[in-house]
Amino acid sequence: MPTKYPFPVRPAIADVASSQIREVATLGMEMGGIIPLWFGEPNVPTPAFINQAATQALNDGKTFYTLNRGIPELRQALADYMTGLHERPIDFERVTVTASAMNAIMIVAQSLIDVGDNAVLTAPLWPNIASCVQVMGGEPRQVALDEHEGRWSLDLDRLFAAVDHRTRFLFVNSPNNPTGWMMSTDDQRAVLDFARRRGIWIVADEVYDRIVYSRRCAPSFLDIAERDDLVLRLNSFSKSWCMTGWRLGWIAAPPAFGPILEKMSEFNIANAASMAQYAGIVALRDGEPFISETVARYEQARDLVFQRLAAMPRVTIARPDAAFYVFFGVEGMNNSLEFAKNLLGKSRVGLAPGSAFGPRGEGHLRLCFAATLETLSEAMERLAPALS
């Protein structure tokens, strides 16, 4: 198949679209003077107690390859952390450390998707997930969430109807980027029952599980799944502990899947960075006050942004219960990419276009409110003329 590149390359990779969020951000960075709310990233650096643990590990000579699935101390710390948070105990054998949730998603796609297979995903959705399925020659089948006055919900019948004999997994990202939608425990039960009957995997991306405003942790498939259920639960240190640059995450899987993850880790990364793994142990051990403070800060930010945007006549928005995004509709906007680019010049605020999250996202813009109240206030002032 001809590609747009002047050299041979797998068409599945050549055809994967580049990021529309990056497109807006690159333009905005060239312009300068923009308030950047386009990426999904905490606005504060990693707390000092975590940095010190990494420095200590370096000074102690922890600079060698580790076991593929991670150092045993971190795997045990993760098992204990999850056991403390969820309804069921999670043991060491279920835990594999990865170099981020992104790495975990790619490893899962490599392990489960063959050419011609498909994965059923809810949409709008962070685009990299569908791209991993495409890279493997699979079809990402998007099932749209329903929206009612800015609030999002999932019709399970439509989700299940999208599954066929080539479906290898159902991908559920809850709490969801970009909408903030959270799947209820009842719906998780229904999805698990369905997946059991059909013998397919559930891949649960729960990287925002601790960024919730009404409870300690979002409902998780780990609350309901048995040890051997075909559930791969992905998580990350990026969001909860402000460690996006460290590239550290983990997968909770049935024990029998461990050897697959071990192999795939070897061929992708060998292991997550050793000093990051040691820092991860300390993040889990001492990080709870930091998470609570950070979430309290985000909650104030969310309320400010929600109140101000809700008062703008062209905007349709509901207050999200989780994650650090508002994903709002703009009346009369039918090309969110062009709109987001124009906003850079007009309002000097950088937002992510809804179309970056799949066709269901068109008509919307995503704003990341992990920023100071001053920055967000200024952004709202700047946005008001364009959205009123």
Ligand SMILES: Cc1ncc(COP(=O)(O)O)c(C=O)c1O
């Ligand atoms: C839904 C979702 N999954 C996974 C990731 C990736 O996280 P990590 O930094 O661990 O790769 C992100 C990052 O924005 C995300 O929004």
